[in-house]
Amino acid sequence: MKKITTIFSLVVLIGCSTTQSNIKTDSIETFNLGNYNEFNIKINNANMSAEVNPIVLERFKENLKTAIEQRGLKYNSDSKIVFDINFTTKETVESDPLNFYYSRYYYDYYRYRDDIYNVTQNILRVNLRNLEDDKTLWTVVTVWRDGSNRSISYDDASNMLVDEIMISFL
8 A cells, every 4th residue: 555655646746747837937137026016917908809808818917916916016006017918819720631541441542631720829928017117027928729728717727827927936
């Protein structure tokens, strides 16, 4: 029994350590969130397509606002640093080439048959900008496909994304 629990613990540990984050962050070298006392959050509505659900974005904004306030910063609409939330969708065409198919009974010689389909990718970028200097201090981007469990339309995925963003400030 001891061997089984040891093996199970090892499998869980390896599984958790190999889980990759779905976000990419970048910041200037001198950036430290602890240097600021207040912040503002804005959703960029200028480039938003009709496919984007504004309720989902506002829920994400509230989750991000709550997490930043828990770090000790105060929300102020006149703050000099602003979190800009940008959301867009991108259609891509993908295909699965099928040169030939072999089963136990026959060969399929239709070599030019392809399964072509559209894939909608959702891209969320959050930029932290200093309005006084007109510079971007920090940025994060994440991409997911429609119907993915990483979509911010799911409360759990939205909270996980906010948690990953907050970890990037450490």
